[in-house]
Amino acid sequence: MEVLELIQSNLLTPIVLFFLFGIIAARIKSDLKIPEAISEFLPIYLLAAIGLHGGIEMRNTGFERMLVPMLVAIGLSLLFTINHYQILRRLGKFNLYDSYALASTYGAVGAVTFSVGLSFLRDQGVTSEGYLAAVLAVLEPVAFILAIFMTNMAAAKQLRAKKQSAGGDEIDVGVQKTRLSGVLRESVTGKAIVILLGSIVIGYVIGSEGFEPISIVFEEMFVGAIVIFMIEMGVIAGQRLEDIKRVGVFLTAFAIVMPTINGIVGVVVATVMGLSLGGSVMFGLLLASASFIAAPAVLRHAIPEAKPSLYITSALGITFPYNIIVLLPIMFAISTITHGYESIDLFRHMAGGWT
Amino acid sequence: MEVLELIQSNLLTPIVLFFLFGIIAARIKSDLKIPEAISEFLPIYLLAAIGLHGGIEMRNTGFERMLVPMLVAIGLSLLFTINHYQILRRLGKFNLYDSYALASTYGAVGAVTFSVGLSFLRDQGVTSEGYLAAVLAVLEPVAFILAIFMTNMAAAKQLRAKKQSAGGDEIDVGVQKTRLSGVLRESVTGKAIVILLGSIVIGYVIGSEGFEPISIVFEEMFVGAIVIFMIEMGVIAGQRLEDIKRVGVFLTAFAIVMPTINGIVGVVVATVMGLSLGGSVMFGLLLASASFIAAPAVLRHAIPEAKPSLYITSALGITFPYNIIVLLPIMFAISTITHGYESIDLFRHMAGGWT
């Protein structure tokens, strides 16, 4: 079967192999570790590279066509977040806080996953729409804002209920409000969004020509940098493997089934909106991915009552590997079909001619 | 007007844009930051690259022609430092310590500014004399040594005056002397000078051929590395914007007017000495630039009574952006004229043929 072959060939890329290697290194309790300064710098670098690339593409192709996909992505992200919440709260019996935290973690997007997706497409000789970097930036805070708003509403409601029975304290409602606005500020000025948007604008301004002297650093080193980052991601995922047992069967299933559904819906919707084969894969990946770098930073302040071990572990330990190893090739196969190629092999031939 | 166009096109380079981006990121209170280890490493890297490049050039062109420009640069640096002092003390009414600290900050040179200048010339398709890297190295400590010497003289004089009225303590004069010699040692063994001089020598020894296997790291990645460093410089400058209000109108004006004068004098003098178009720009830039990395390290020990907020803020927050955004293109335009090109456009045509 072609999808299996695609999964298998994806499995044998340096990115996936070094991720698996990192997991193994952690499991055998090796002291291997990418120094903190490097692993803190790499996401900034990756986002700058993604942004510059996206900005340059947008300059070449115009961004009028961006509006619809952007709005659809926001709409889907909100819809999915609410859907996640219902499933987690009703079927999963998670408490209010954990449900919203998890719902938004999966409604949000993962920049690292996006990087891996870009590199996967590059391997397949396919390109994607540049404005998807902008969609990535805008989608970052959307799900969090919704979830935080909803959590605060629910908490205020609980509070009001309490107040009616006893003498309420006004202060806490005020605290809730400051919290919300503070968190909104924070998540929009978070470094990921800021560097991504900034780089898109700069990429747009400088164009391919202005990019030329920095292309060796911001383009040619891209895959190598991801590889280094994947070692660390693997190590961290490996260290959490024990925690995965503790997240329970329900959340484990959720962490695999939900991205699959969201991702496939994304690919199909993107195809309908007219995105290219590669663009549809990236659109699906945006919706499928869960946030594990931004999520803790935002949620720990916004919904401190939620257990970070749940949302970090499921996003990083289960969904991330699943997405980059299994779902990415599946979505690629689906996008190949929805874009009217009868088989992946056929496509490959054609792609061969393109590069 | 051509200068304006040049400024405008310079404004749209990745280097300047990422610097401005860093300022904005700091202003909106984003948590964006290049990890310390990286931003500590980048100046070392940039200086190594500058030095190697300069050394290789010197091997190709010989360094007998270096002597005059070197001596003239030292002379001008000393002259300017004394001039700065007079202006700051008399017109600016700064105290002795702040006056000398500021005078030497502007008499000294900025390695980061120098890097940006090299990259600016590269964009314009112009080269500069390799031995200017050696001038950079030698100029680094000169202004500090003068200022420290003068400050100690003045302080000793005050002390003697006091002693004549009361019973003096000999010890403090001794302390002053140790301080001076200690500081001299320190500023000559400072990492910037050491790596720069070392790399010049190594570049000279290995030549283009020996450089070949490391040229990807030390030449091709140069501009990309500056870009990353400029993000951090922008963030730091942005964090200091409030302080700029506090430095006052006089120092703000000083931080713009003085480099302009020094820089233009530098370009003209360099032209007279026979430096190339690009070399004259770099010579001007050396004299125009203020030190903001070496300065605090040296001055905090040498003149602890001076307020670092004054000299760091004006050098990094005002002069540095002004130099790389506005003054650099102006000096380039002037150098074009002093080198007998009737207009910049004409020059561009010719440059096109060279590259």
Add this chain to the structure above:
Amino acid sequence: MEVLELIQSNLLTPIVLFFLFGIIAARIKSDLKIPEAISEFLPIYLLAAIGLHGGIEMRNTGFERMLVPMLVAIGLSLLFTINHYQILRRLGKFNLYDSYALASTYGAVGAVTFSVGLSFLRDQGVTSEGYLAAVLAVLEPVAFILAIFMTNMAAAKQLRAKKQSAGGDEIDVGVQKTRLSGVLRESVTGKAIVILLGSIVIGYVIGSEGFEPISIVFEEMFVGAIVIFMIEMGVIAGQRLEDIKRVGVFLTAFAIVMPTINGIVGVVVATVMGLSLGGSVMFGLLLASASFIAAPAVLRHAIPEAKPSLYITSALGITFPYNIIVLLPIMFAISTITHGYESIDLFRHMAGGWT
């Protein structure tokens, strides 16, 4: 003489020059330093690059030919370790612990030395067998395991002797055993071995084609990265120069003579086993090199009674510079002869045709 010329030309490579520069920087008490995160990352990077390269080579050439050299290397490493011990204990009059610690430091291998060797061969236009990276990985723990085992045996014997005279405590024997097994675990899961073996496997799996997108980071930047690392190695070696006086004449002689003998034996044995000219040099270098990054990490736990100042200082401060500056060219010359080239110059001509 050709060997002297070779030494001289090797002396003028960026790698050796930046190492010497680092020593000078430390001696004049400059504050120059590669930030910790960078100098902690570089060995990981170098080992990953070595491993990938080795793995790809092994895929191309098969690894059936690896078995004999591997076993011979292990045998020689063990033999040499015992030999070192006898010399140190009998002739050098070092105590049991210091003798075993030093014996295994010189029986083990140095990954940084190996990197420099690869880059030296590259300069000479010669290649080496890819499986030597695997030999490097396997050789890493061998000498330590032997030395730790022997030390524990000797310590247990001493203990038993004591017990017979007085009432012994059983517990300590248990402690010894746990220590041994703990140390074995640790040294096999040490980051150097893990990243090296992992990268070999990944290199083998992905092959040249899969390596292509990351070759800029993991191949083309290799020499530049070594250069940066050599600055730091030089600084650290320079800081220890004082300690060298304290290690004494005997150990200083040992640190030069022993590697020379081991290395030459290595080159000859490798030639006999049929390794290529370059491969024989690398095989000799493996046996000549002493460990100074892994050694303290392993020995400080395994033989805490041994003085780290002895084994770190001699390995890093004496043997490492000697190996990369003097012995490497000597071994190259010898290998040229053992491979039947009448003179190095002749060889050069031929090599010219190969590249």
Add this chain to the structure above:
Amino acid sequence: MDVKLYKVKLLTVVCEILAQKNVLEILERHNVTGYTTFEVHGKGARGIRGQGLQNEKNAKIEVIMREEKLSDVIEEISRTMFADYALVLYVGDVGVVRTEKF
């Protein structure tokens, strides 16, 4: 020569790094004049902290302050943060020279 030392309190808080901001805000609200912070690793009821993602480190916050403000600050930290965050706090006695600074 003898230096006179004045008795003040040294409050130390070790907490997950994402909670550092909350602690500093509480200090701010109580007009505490200064503090010193740095990043640490640790182990406690919430397991080992400091290995994984950057956000999972701890921060250590040290505050020299007069006894007067101490219990208010501790009370607010206890009330608002003990339940949700990995956090440990303790108080020691120290002597300082320039009491007017605190």
Add this chain to the structure above:
Amino acid sequence: MDVKLYKVKLLTVVCEILAQKNVLEILERHNVTGYTTFEVHGKGARGIRGQGLQNEKNAKIEVIMREEKLSDVIEEISRTMFADYALVLYVGDVGVVRTEKF
């Protein structure tokens, strides 16, 4: 409002970083509930530490614990580590709010 503080001990160990593991194992063996660690530089009888190779830094380990366990822990560290490792330890008095945590 007044916060009640309970008296406990703060044990601090500064040692070469490769000995950190040994100290943590000793704490483990004595069922100490938590600790805080970070990397430091220093000078002592064994010279300046922290400049050279990564392995030559120091670690600082801070442990809040009840007085009961203290002398056993100190005794084991003294016995097994004083001879071979660069190491300094000291004990102070601190007050904590949640005594049940330690």
Add this chain to the structure above:
Amino acid sequence: MDVKLYKVKLLTVVCEILAQKNVLEILERHNVTGYTTFEVHGKGARGIRGQGLQNEKNAKIEVIMREEKLSDVIEEISRTMFADYALVLYVGDVGVVRTEKF
């Protein structure tokens, strides 16, 4: 088994990193046998420190020493450094095992 602890002083100095050298020189001059240092961030009378340039961080210096030397050291730091540098110092009581080390 009971471990005997001897009373000594723990002097802590938090200062701008460029002043660390001065403090260490003072310690040297007074024949202090050792110290432990690390980099910290902080806030005080001179604003927030630790965000900007590398040179604008703080250093924390901890010194275990006998009471005898303490006031001389403090006096020299106060006299030569209080005016010009961002600096805070404080003193606590600790117990040590090997009193001969200090």
